[in-house]
Amino acid sequence: MKILKILNGIVALALAGSILLFSDWENREAKKEKNQPIAGNTGENAIPGKKYTIGLTYFGPDATLDATLAGLWDGLKELGFTKDSNLKVIAQHANGEIGNLQPIHLNMDNQPVDMIVVTSTPGITAAISAVKNHPMVFTMSYTPLEAGAGNSYSDHLPNITGVGSFPPVERTFNFIKDLFPEAKRIGTLYNSSEANSVKVVKTAKDYMKLKDLELIETTVVNTSEVYQAATALCMRNIDVMWVTGDNTALQAIHGIIKVCRDNKIPLILNDVDYVDQGALAAVGIGWYKTGSQTAPIVARVLNGESPAGIPIINYVEEDIKLNFEVAKELNITFPDIYRSIKTPESEKIYKFCLAHYVDSPNTDEVEKGIKDGLKNNGFIEGKNYSLKIFNAQGDVSTLNSITEVVGSDKWDLIFASSTPTMQSFSKKIKQTPIVFSNVGDPVRAGLGESFTKHLSNLTGISTMSDFDGLVNLVIESMPGIKIVGTIFTPGEINSVAYVEGLKSAAEKRGLTLITVPANTATEVADAAQAITSRGIEAFTQISDNLTGSCYSSIIRESYKSKIPYFGFVSDQAKNGAVAVVARDYYSAGIDAVELAMKVLNGKSPADIPFKFVSKTSVKVNKEAMKYFNISIPDKFLNQEEQVIKQVENLK
């Protein structure tokens, strides 16, 4: 019986299959995945074919506004109002000065708009007196009633309604107390003509009495006074600086941050969007959600409903954000209750996995960042979480197997590094939340239409390089430069995207970018020689997987031909590059964990926009600067944290 020979094969398959099934035993009585339908918006939808115009007024460009507006536009888009398509937006801002608010609202009232969206509390005050002809909807305001919008949420002026968000003041001071049990004197500064700040500070004072804290306050009139006021406050022996969402103070937040850092005073804010810039922490409001809650109201008013009949709502999504870097500088450890995620399920062991496509220095850094990020948030491996790591080692069929393995198991969250991993995962895994990092251009990779509108179970960190930053540095360090060059790898999607990004950044500033392709490690050296003969005055070398691992041969060529090398990877500075503007892959890991924490706290990944990695650092090599006779302007050097002193035998 020849046919029996196949039995051998069947037996082998059955054996392998049962081993696999055996390892899968604990998933046997698998529970049904919960499928929670996302609650639909109740606001009215856009009438097809109709064009709408919104007037938008704001205090000045800032991070909080960006978050709120992102939420607002996304919310409106869901209702059929697409910005720049059937929705025209006429925007005006007051340059961060209260005095300008009145004129811009008067002006806006004479514009051909259907309605006006007013932001910030002082904005509401100005709008109420200035706008007579248009209905208004406000958002991003702590205290709309104090601003004069009405007596209560239902009894308000007939031409204005909106969403108020009073900050979690009590929680802020509980947080400060938990962090600094010894603290007595809390300093703050605000603009006393902002009703929001006055109300918050009053609420704070009342609560502080209970907590045995003393508030040392200073008021300012405009942004130019902020720096001085902050310096004065620090002289007054305060333990902690607290700044609430005062528009004037936030416009000059850099000054406050600098003063606090210089005096080693911890800075606590109420706006999470500013923490990255150097505050210790913020206990505040997730403004994106506030923005999206405003969208249905805006939609109703756009469709002709009078604001009079729409009650004001108060909406606060509390959010705590910590800055571990600043904490390290100040030698502070966050208490466990804040480090660990906010809704700790006791005894729960979180199950995470992390998948890489290839081994490279960048993926190693990302992995380190993710592990440290988890540690910063109170996760201890083996105790309350497990992290399983996969690596396809550059092989697509293995990647598919990894996708199956990951897809068939249950995870609290999946981390994915690099573009192919993410593409493969997003195709197969639809339920488990995925947070990616180390993906150059997530939109081009097909993960979403934009940074805010993307596949619903994933979000993550884009590590697209800071091209404008590097081009700017090159131009300012080498005045008169005309031609720069880079080697790229046509076979890598990131590489091609980087070249395009660099090209448009260079062309914007009048530089010509010469590119030479290389496909294998051996071709990189040849390509470097070829490109030097094409008249380039500097290398502006992008970092893809290939040139990222073979950059030393390019740097060697750069020294031979006396053409300076600028790059995007921090390591390259100490190995002979004149300067680098580096996205920090370690931070890309940390940032991914930050998004992961939001997801674990119950926020849907769909509501978390993709983000660029938060940290870009400029590093210079003084020896190389001398060798190439280049002086890099001081303003870049101030950012630079690490001065590298030696060049390793490259000359």
Next chain:
Amino acid sequence: MSLLIGSTTIGLILALLALGIFISFRIFDFPDITAEGSFTFGAATAASLIVAGTNPLLASFIAFLAGMSAGAVTGIIHTRFNINPLLAGILVMTALYSVNLHVMGKSNMPLLSETTVFTWIENLSVSFSGADARTLILGWEVSVKDLWLLAFCFLAITGFGVILWWFFKTNIGTAMRATGDNDQMIRALGVNTKLMIIVGVALSNGFIALAGAMLAQFQGFADVQMGIGMMVWGLASVIIGEAIINDNSVGFVITGAVLGSVLFRLLVAIALRWGLNPNDLKIITALFVFIALILPGLLKNKKLSFKSKANA
């Protein structure tokens, strides 16, 4: 269970690759490296066509033809210019890298929101049993969609296997096999062996390109580097298949190649599932393949105490 189903599905898709490799390596004894290029070529062709709105079945068929043309070029370079088969393969594979970049216009083409052959199958599953239908198999809950995909791949691969088996029984197929076994003899019988080699290598690469096209649709993207390492895996599948089936007739070798491919994927899945240090993945895979190769021989020795038969 869903892991078993998923891995088997991938194994069946990659069985197309194993069939292609089987034709060139086993039938013609032609060490054809074109595979790594034509695999991507198929993926790139199908992906670009699908993005441009072509019917995915048609796109896959064109990918098959594209692979055949690549294989034909290798065959012609070898037979007309007397270039060593390895070198001929290297030449075409290298050239295909640039071709693939041109075909896609970039190095990576997402298909996440496109309609592919597999989307059809999923839609079919939805229309029969609802969107998120799940069923119990031996106590494991599995997605009905995945079962449909598995069934489709199984039927497709069975179909291709039968066609191939039938083809090698026809006159031209027999002549091809003879070309590989004893080309002097068959030339004496008046068969143009050069033409046979060209057609054979073309057919082989057609299957490989089809495997690439299918994998791209399954995983949701085509990437210019996805062919790297594929030839080795395909070859490993064929050899595992031969080792476990241990019969030289065409039908059995074809079945063996398919079984080998699926078994190989299951072994990789086991290695991954056990959560070994990721750096050790490849060495564990190699070890598993080694065991799969020697185990049938060992068992046979023990059971039947026959003289050991060396396997290729």
